[in-house]
Structures are given as structure tokens and as C-alpha cells.
Amino acid sequence: MNDRQGALRPTGLGLIVMLLTAVLLTGAPPAAAQTLERIVAVVNEDVILESELRAEVANVEQRMRAQNRQPPPQDALVNQVMEQLIMERLQLAHANRMGISVDDNTLNAAMQRIAQQNNMTLLQFRQAVAQEGIDFSRFREDLRTDIKLQRLHQQQVQRQIDVTSRDIEEFLESRVGREDDTEFRVAHILISLPEAAAPEEAEAAQERAEAIVSRLRDGEDDFARVAAEVSDAQDALEGGDLGWRQAGELPSMFQDEVMSLRSGEIAGPIRSSSGVHIVKLVDTRAADQEIVEQTRARHILIQPSEVVSRQDARTRLENLRERIDQGESFGDLARAHSDDRGTASQGGELDWINPGQLVPEFEEVMDSLEPGEISEPFETQFGWHVVQVEERREHDGTAERRRARAAQQIRERKSEETLESWLRQLRDDAYVEVRLGN
Numbered sequence: 159m160n161d162r163q164g165a166l167r168p169t170g171l172g173l174i175v176m177l178l179t180a181v182l183l184t185g186a187p188p189a190a191a192q193t194l195e196r197i198v199a200v201v202n203e204d205v206i207l208e209s210e211l212r213a214e215v216a217n218v219e220q221r222m223r224a225q226n227r228q229p230p231p232q233d234a235l236v237n238q239v240m241e242q243l244i245m246e247r248l249q250l251a252h253a254n255r256m257g258i259s260v261d262d263n264t265l266n267a268a269m270q271r272i273a274q275q276n277n278m279t280l281l282q283f284r285q286a287v288a289q290e291g292i293d294f295s296r297f298r299e300d301l302r303t304d305i306k307l308q309r310l311h312q313q314q315v316q317r318q319i320d321v322t323s324r325d326i327e328e329f330l331e332s333r334v335g336r337e338d339d340t341e342f343r344v345a346h347i348l349i350s351l352p353e354a355a356a357p358e359e360a361e362a363a364q365e366r367a368e369a370i371v372s373r374l375r376d377g378e379d380d381f382a383r384v385a386a387e388v389s390d391a392q393d394a395l396e397g398g399d400l401g402w403r404q405a406g407e408l409p410s411m412f413q414d415e416v417m418s419l420r421s422g423e424i425a426g427p428i429r430s431s432s433g434v435h436i437v438k439l440v441d442t443r444a445a446d447q448e449i450v451e452q453t454r455a456r457h458i459l460i461q462p463s464e465v466v467s468r469q470d471a472r473t474r475l476e477n478l479r480e481r482i483d484q485g486e487s488f489g490d491l492a493r494a495h496s497d498d499r500g501t502a503s504q505g506g507e508l509d510w511i512n513p514g515q516l517v518p519e520f521e522e523v524m525d526s527l528e529p530g531e532i533s534e535p536f537e538t539q540f541g542w543h544v545v546q547v548e549e550r551r552e553h554d555g556t557a558e559r560r561r562a563r564a565a566q567q568i569r570e571r572k573s574e575e576t577l578e579s580w581l582r583q584l585r586d587d588a589y590v591e592v593r594l595g596n
Contacts, residue, residue: 199240200591201247206240215239218395220291222386227397230387238386238394240592245392248584250303253310260305268301315577321568329406329564342408343440344416345381345398347426350390350433352586360429367427367434374424374436381424381438390433392581402443406567409574412437432578450513452553455524456488456506459498461541471542475535479544482532488546497541510553520545 199206218239222229229235273283287294347370349363370388374381382397389398400408408416411430419425419439426436458478460471478495482488489505496502513521519538527533527547535542 198593199244200589200593201244202251202589204247204251206243206247211236211240211243214243222395224290227386228380228383230383234387235395236594240594241390242392242395244588244590244592245581245585246303246307248588249307249310249581252314252584253306256310256313258306258309258313260302260309264305265298265302268305269298272301311577314580315573318576319569319572321565321572325568326561326564329568330560341402341404341443342416343402343442344400344408345385345438345440346391346400346409346412347381347385347389347394347398347436348391348433349388349427349435350582353431353582363434364427364429367436371424371426371436374438399440404563404567406564407570410571411435432582450553451550452510452512453524453550454510454548455508455545456492456548457498457501457508457520457543457545458488458492458496458506459541459543460495461497468537468542472535472537475542475544479532479535488532510551512553512558 196208197205198208198211215236218235219229230238269283270280273280276283276286278286284294287297347367349367349370351359351363355363370384374384382399385391385398386395388394391398393399405413405417411432412425412428412435415425415428416437416439419437421439421441424436424438426434428435428437458475460466460474462468462471466474474495478491481491487505489507492506493502496506498506501507508516511521511524515521516524517538517540519536520543523533523536523543524545524547527545529547529549532546533544535544537543
């Protein structure tokens with residue numbers, strides 16, 4: 159079963175919060191609860207309990223072993239999980255202040271999508287989750303947290319991102335744009351620094367990163383294991399794996415270094431505003447050329463209205479189709495009768511259409527026609543149509559795909575960098591007291 163995806167590794171409060179609530183309301187918790195409720199961190203006005211930390215550490219260990227990955231030493235793992243819990247608390251508190259919530263209908267729909275992605279019914283998926291030793295109720299609440307954080311990131315980051323035509327042109331002319339037919343599998347380690355780090359802090363981080371690079375190049379340890387042990391990045395417990403990315407999707411602070419590496423090589427330390435990075439190029443692969451079948455078609459649209467019923471719209475189209483069959487010009491009738499003002503003046507011409515460009519109901523009918531053939535009247539969300547396929551062709555859509563992909567890569571890179579900066583600011587501005595002790 160695939161891992162569910164989310165913005166960050168989630169955790170749920172579950173029974174522990176209920177026990178803590180009982181303490182606050184009654185002042186008389188069960189004796190067993192008293193031994194569990196030690197506070198291990200204070201995060202602004204919130205707290206993290208020892209039982210929550212232990213549960214999440216166990217959850218992460220279970221997940222890593224299920225992926226055949228060796229967990230880092232216990233103290234490093236505890237520190238990593240603690241930092242994730244702290245960041246989650248800070249973000250959830252911010253989301254609550256912004257009034258972001260996830261209702262049960264949204265959660266149920268997300269559960270259904272996850273089940274479908276795993277080729278299961280919801281019942282089968284629930285059973286599979288239970289077989290992996292995961293409490294289904296907690297899984298649901300963890301997913302609710304994921305969705306909540308995704309919405310927070312969208313509101314905090316996406317509204318700040320703008321991709322212009324100039325951005326796209328500069329990207330395509332750059333070395334990164336010219337390497338757009340190659341994908342890179344990258345892993346990284348981050349030694350973080352506060353935004354206004356003192357010189358001695360920066361020097362200490364640089365020395366620590368250099369020691370890690372030496373350790374990796376000497377072959378002492380696996381990169382993923384070291385990342386899980388020492389990295390300050392949010393993906394540390396995933397071995398720092400950034401997955402397959404095209405050049406434009408690579409973080410700009412180490413984009414050039416990655417593109418200069420051979421598979422298996424390591425670069426760093428690399429200094430950025432967020433800290434010091436170490437990167438490994440795991441592998442590369444070629445991106446495929448995109449050949450698509452385009453269709454050139456034209457249509458006539460009649461829209462129902464207060465004075466034109468659905469049946470009237472269909473009848474009018476049936477009459478127009480008969481006139482076309484009798485020899486009248488499709489283009490002339492479209493210009494005179496079509497309610498699609500964007501195409502009527504061009505005789506109903508839709509120009510060349512790529513797959514997925516139009517609504518599914520329209521494309522399904524259009525794709526069933528031979529060149530020259532005219533459809534029977536059919537309905538979409540816009541009204542009633544007749545469509546004629548004029549011709550089809552094989553088209554190399556690589557240029558259009560490159561522009562669309564460039565815009566997506568620029569947006570994703572800007573979003574990632576903006577989110578990282580915002581998270582670092584959120585952490586720097588917070589009051590955090592860790593009480594791990596021994």
C-alpha cells in the first residue's frame with residue numbers, strides 16, 4: 159500500500175489530549191495517566207507530552223523499517239521527531255488563528271481518493287491500514303491535519319507566487335531550461351541557521367557540514383541514514399530524498415552544483431540563507447518527448463435560457479443539423495445561430511485541440527467521429543452542441559509542454575523557497591522550550 163501523501167509527517171493527539179483535558183477539568187486523573195503526562199516541550203501556549211513523543215517515535219521507526227530503512231540512533235531520532243512535532247504545533251496554531259478547518263465531508267472524500275489510488279474500496283483500505291498496525295481513527299485525524307497544513311501553505315505561500323512570461327522565457331534560455339529533457343534524483347542534508355546568524359554560528363555550521371561531507375565521502379555511512387540522523391530539513395526522516403525532479407524544480411541554492419555532478423557524487427557544503435546544504439545526485443534519467451494527436455473541429459452551441467428550454471435547444475440543433483445535411487454551410491449556420499460568441503464569428507472553429515483541453519463530455523463525442531463526420535446533438539454543462547471533426551494530426555507538443563512545464567517548475571521552486579523561508583521565520587519567532595533531559 160502506498161504511503162499517503164501530505165505536507166509534513168503528521169501526528170495526532172488522540173487519547174492523550176483527552177486525558178490531559180480530564181486533568182485540567184477534574185484535577186483527578188487516573189494514577190497511570192499521571193506517569194504518562196510529563197511535558198517534554200513548550201511551544202508558545204501549547205505543550206508536547208512525553209507520551210505523544212514516544213508514540214510518534216515508534217510510528218516513525220515502524221514506517222522506516224517497513225521501507226527497509228535503518229532508523230538513526232535513538233537520540234538523533236528523538237530530536238528529529240521532536241522538531242517535527244514542534245513545527246506541526248506552530249503551523250496548526252497559525253492555521254487555527256486563520257480559521258482554517260477541514261470538515262468530515264472533505265476528509266471522507268480524501269479517504270475515498272486514497273483508497274482508489276491504492277485500487278481498493280474504502281473498506282479494503284481500512285482493513286489494509288489495520289493490518290499494518292495503524293489505528294484507523296488516528297489515520298483519519300492525521301490526514302485531517304495534513305489537509306489543514308496543505309491549506310495553510312496554499313494561503314501563506316501560493317498567493318505570493320507570480321509566474322510571468324518573462325520568467326518563462328528567461329528559464330527556457332537558461333542552462334536549466336536547456337537541460338529540461340533530463341530528470342534528477344536528489345537527496346540533501348541541511349544544517350540550518352537562523353535568519354540573522356552570528357559569524358560564530360555560521361562557522362560552526364560550516365565545520366559541522368564539512369565533517370559530514372568527509373564522513374560520507376570516506377564511505378563511512380549511507381547518505382539516507384546520515385540525513386535521518388543529522389539533517390534539519392523537514393524530509394530528514396525520509397533520508398533527505400527530494401524524489402525525481404526536472405532541473406527547474408531543483409532548489410536554486412544547489413541547482414548548478416547538482417547539474418555538474420555525476421550519479422552517486424556529493425556536493426557541499428553549500429551556503430544559503432537557510433543554512434548549509436550537502437547534496438547527492440542519486441541518479442538521472444531522460445524525460446520523454448511528447449507526441450499527441452490533435453483534432454481540428456468546429457461546433458454550434460445552443461444554450462438553454464429562461465425562454466429556451468433544454469428540449470427547445472435540442473430541437474433547434476436537430477433542425478440546423480438537417481440543414482447542414484441538405485447542403486447548407488456549417489460555418490454560415492454557426493455564425494448565424496451559435497451561442498458560443500468566442501467561436502461563432504469564425505464559423506464555430508475551435509482550431510487544433512489537444513487531449514484534455516475541453517470538457518470530457520465534448521471530447522468523448524468528438525473523439526468518436528471520423529474526419530468530416532458531424533455528431534448528433536449532445537449536451538454538456540454549457541448547453542447543447544453539434545460538432546464536426548475536420549481533420550486530425552500527430553503533433554509534437556514538446557514546445558508547448560516545455561513552456562507549461564517551465565511555468566509549473568518556476569511556481570513550484572518559488573513556492574518551496576517561500577515556504578521554507580516562512581517556516582524558518584515561524585520557528586525563529588516562536589517561544590520553544592525543550593525539556594527532554596535524559
